[in-house]
Every structure is written in C-alpha cells, then in structure tokens.
Amino acid sequence: KNISLDITKAEQFLNPGTLAAYEPKVVAASASLENGTCPGNDFLGWLHLPSSITPEFLDEVQTTANTLREKCEVVVVAGIGGSYLGARAVIEALGNSFAWLIQDKKNPIITFAGNNIGEDYLAELTEYLKTKKFGVINISKSGTTTETALTFRLLKKQCEAQRGKAEAKDVIVAVTDAHKGAARAAADKEGYKTFVIPDNVGGRFSVLTPVGLLPIAVAGFDIKQLVKGAADMEKATASDVPFSENISARYAAVRQALYAQAGKKIEIIANFQPKLHYIAEWWKQLYGESEGKDHKGIFPAGCDFTTDLHSMGQWIQDGERSIFETVISVEKPNRELDFPYDEENLDGLNFLAGKRVDEVNKMAELGTRLAHVDGGVPNIRVSMPELNEYYLGQLIYFFEKACGISGNIEGVNAFNQPGVEAYKKNMFALLNKPGYEAESKAIQERLAK
Numbered sequence: 001k002n003i004s005l006d007i008t009k010a011e012q013f014l015n016p017g018t019l020a021a022y023e024p025k026v027v028a029a030s031a032s033l034e035n036g037t038c039p040g041n042d043f044l045g046w047l048h049l050p051s052s053i054t055p056e057f058l059d060e061v062q063t064t065a066n067t068l069r070e071k072c073e074v075v076v077v078a079g080i081g082g083s084y085l086g087a088r089a090v091i092e093a094l095g096n097s098f099a100w101l102i103q104d105k106k107n108p109i110i111t112f113a114g115n116n117i118g119e120d121y122l123a124e125l126t127e128y129l130k131t132k133k134f135g136v137i138n139i140s141k142s143g144t145t146t147e148t149a150l151t152f153r154l155l156k157k158q159c160e161a162q163r164g165k166a167e168a169k170d171v172i173v174a175v176t177d178a179h180k181g182a183a184r185a186a187a188d189k190e191g192y193k194t195f196v197i198p199d200n201v202g203g204r205f206s207v208l209t210p211v212g213l214l215p216i217a218v219a220g221f222d223i224k225q226l227v228k229g230a231a232d233m234e235k236a237t238a239s240d241v242p243f244s245e246n247i248s249a250r251y252a253a254v255r256q257a258l259y260a261q262a263g264k265k266i267e268i269i270a271n272f273q274p275k276l277h278y279i280a281e282w283w284k285q286l287y288g289e290s291e292g293k294d295h296k297g298i299f300p301a302g303c304d305f306t307t308d309l310h311s312m313g314q315w316i317q318d319g320e321r322s323i324f325e326t327v328i329s330v331e332k333p334n335r336e337l338d339f340p341y342d343e344e345n346l347d348g349l350n351f352l353a354g355k356r357v358d359e360v361n362k363m364a365e366l367g368t369r370l371a372h373v374d375g376g377v378p379n380i381r382v383s384m385p386e387l388n389e390y391y392l393g394q395l396i397y398f399f400e401k402a403c404g405i406s407g408n409i410e411g412v413n414a415f416n417q418p419g420v421e422a423y424k425k426n427m428f429a430l431l432n433k434p435g436y437e438a439e440s441k442a443i444q445e446r447l448a449k
C-alpha cells in the first residue's frame with residue numbers, strides 16, 4: 001500500500017483540460033531536477049537521498065541514539081527551521097500525545113530548544129533540566145545560527161556542570177557541517193560525536209539526514225522504516241513515472257494551476273489528527289521557504305481540524321475565496337476506542353453508542369470536505385493508510401518531490417532562502433555584533449529620526 005492523492009475536488013475548480021496542459025511543465029520541471037539544470041542545482045542532494053542511505057549508516061545513527069537513550073532521561077534537540085521541524089514533526093506524529101506526562105522510563109523525554117529566543121522559555125527549560133540527567137543534540141548546518149548557538153552555550157555549560165565534562169562529552173552530539181562553523185569547532189575541540197549535514201542538502205530538505213534521523217531514533221522510532229517509506233516514494237514519483245500515476249507531479253500541477261488560473265493564493269494544510277500539527281509546521285517551512293520569492297508564491301497555512309473548525313472554520317467556509325485546502329487523512333487509527341452506551345442518555349449521544357471515535361471523526365472529515373467544496377474551497381486529499389514510520393517516510397518524500405517540481409514550475413529557485421537574512425542583518429546591527437559597525441551606525445541613525 002502507498003499513500004494516495006485525490007485531486008478530483010480541486011480539479012473541478014479549473015477549466016477543462018487545465019491539468020493536462022500542465023503535463024509538459026511538470027515533465028520539464030522533473031527533468032531539470034533530475035539533470036541538475038534547475039536554479040539552485042547545488043542543493044539537489046535530497047532528490048536521491050532515501051535510496052542512497054546505507055544500512056551501515058543507519059546503524060551508526062542508531063548506535064549513537066542508543067547511547068543517548070541509555071544515558072539520558074531527557075534529550076534536548078537544539079535547532080531551528082530545517083534543523084528542527086522535521087524531527088519534531090515525525091516525533092510528535094508517532095509519539096504518545098501525553099509523552100510529557102507519562103515518563104515510562106522506556107524512552108527519554110525529547111524536548112526542543114534553540115528555535116526561539118524566549119527568555120522565559122529558556123529559563124524554564126534550564127530550571128526543569130536541573131534535576132534531570134540530560135543530553136543535547138546540537139543541530140545547525142551553518143553552525144552559527146544565533147537562536148541555536150545561544151541555547152547550546154547555555155545547555156553545554158549546564159550539562160557539564162551537572163554531569164562533569166567527561167560524561168557530558170558522551171551525551172552531547174553535534175549535527176553540522178563537515179568543516180565550517182562554531183558548532184563544528186566546538187565539537188572537534190570537545191571531542192563530541194558528530195554527524196555531517198551534506199553540503200548539497202538544504203535545511204528544509206534535511207529530515208532524512210541525521211538532522212531528523214538521530215532525534216527520531218533517540219525517541220525510539222524505527223528510522224529504517226522511515227527511510228524505506230521515503231525510498232519507495234522516491235521510486236513511485238521518479239521522473240519516468242507517467243504524469244497520470246505520479247502523485248508528486250499531480251499535486252504540484254494542481255496547486256500551481258489553482259494559483260495561476262483560479263486565483264487561489266493560500267493553501268491550508270489541514271489534518272484531523274492532532275498528532276499531525278507539526279507535520280503542518282514542517283510542510284509550511286518546506287513550501288513557504290521554497291516558493292515565497294520574487295513577490296510570488298502560494299502562502300502556506302496550517303489548520304488542525306476539528307479544533308480549528310471552531311475558530312477558522314467560519315473564514316474557510318465564508319471568507320475571501322482565495323484559498324484551497326489540502327487534507328492529510330489517516331485511514332486507520334493505531335488505537336481503538338468505542339463510544340459507550342448510556343442508559344440515561346442525558347447528553348443525547350446514544351446515536352453514537354457502539355461506534356468507534358474514528359467513525360465520528362471520519363464523518364466530520366467528509367462533512368467538512370463537502371461543505372468547504374460547496375463553499376468554493378478546492379479540496380485536495382492526501383490519504384495515509386496508517387500513522388507509522390513507513391508512511392511518514394512516504395509522506396515526507398512525496399511533499400519534498402512535489403515541492404521541487406512546483407517551485408520549478410513557478411519559476412523560482414526553490415532551494416535558497418535569501419529573504420531570511422534581512423531580519424538577521426538588522427538584529428546583528430542592533431546588537432552591535434563585531435563586523436556590523438557600519439550597519440549598526442546606519443540603523444541607529446534611522447531609529448533616531
């Protein structure tokens with residue numbers, strides 16, 4: 001079984017023949033990825049990454065993960081953006097919703113930091129860690145990202161203070177560039193175990209490198225199955241798979257057609273499983289950073305249903321008709337919970353008695369789909385047979401491949417992110433970072449006006 005795609009309820013918003021007209025564009029975009037002739041072609045390492053990962057490499061990642069699992073009650077994963085969201089997306093999708101409260105000792109608690117500069121967040125984290133045997137995975141490709149570096153300095157000092165330098169060395173792992181950056185320098189000097197982020201894999205495409213694989217393995221999930229799922233999807237979406245069967249190509253085509261022809265400027269990724277919240281966050285970065293360029297690009301948004309049907313539902317049903325929706329649907333839940341019969345039926349819910357909770361959820365999903373389509377919202381449905389490592393691997397690669405194709409159809413370099421530098425330049429100027437003297441002077445003059 002594979003994940004599947006249903007675009008029929010989106011295609012009906014396009015003129016007849018539109019999708020077929022996208023086939024040559026998709027073929028050209030796929031070929032340019034495959035031949036390495038597209039813009040940003042020095043960042044195409046993700047394209048054949050799943051099929052090139054060896055069992056030996058996965059064993060090496062697993063061995064390091066096992067060390068952290070044995071020696072730590074808590075593992076802090078420090079990273080931001082592409083060095084953060086993929087790991088969190090998979091761990092939250094597969095983990096118990098109440099992992100924080102359970103503390104079953106089988107698995108270390110995984111927590112995330114280095115993804116913000118909230119003083120309260122960091123103070124509360126360091127306070128929480130005071131009584132814990134904790135380890136750190138420091139993830140940064142550049143090795144110089146402020147949020148992550150600042151957090152790592154705090155955590156490194158605390159870990160060394162609590163466990164001693166020698167023991168700390170065994171529970172701090174760096175995932176970074178092979179040669180460059182402060183994270184590499186610190187790891188080499190202190191003798192940390194390190195994993196390299198390949199030069200040709202950009203942050204938002206790096207979840208299947210140790211950036212994602214190591215934290216996911218530490219959390220106790222099967223990275224072999226994750227990679228297998230991705231490798232199978234790599235085959236299923238290869239450039240020689242016909243357009244009619246290639247789900248990444250079809251998804252890319254339909255979203256670009258909705259954008260260009262039907263004025264649909266916003267795509268909402270929606271789920272009916274709260275565990276998929278961070279999949280949406282990962283997807284938002286993947287598509288936002290890849291396509292939001294040259295004053296173009298579909299705005300990627302995320303909603304958790306049915307939760308957000310009680311907040312954003314009104315807008316989606318009835319607001320400006322500039323949106324389309326992509327729903328990730330999980331066919332079969334991992335657990336079973338039947339709704340009980342109640343003699344008194346005070347809540348009037350006996351019509352649900354004996355049904356699985358998921359049956360109610362599925363009717364909510366179908367009802368929402370019909371209502372939104374009636375309200376003028378094109379609906380794309382990505383269906384996963386189950387929520388497990390294998391299908392998540394498929395899902396990740398499906399979206400990555402579609403993103404590469406879609407960005408190329410849009411005509412942008414899908415693999416850079418020049419726009420994220422603007423805030424950093426101002427922040428460094430405002431903080432008087434050495435090397436930013438001219439910018440500091442200019443920004444102070446501007447603020448004084």
Ligand code: PA5
Nearest residue numbers: 081082083140141142145203204
């Ligand atoms: O996709 C990207 O390239 C970014 O989101 C980066 O992953 C993010 O800025 C973190 O960068 P780094 O891994 O260099 O710390």
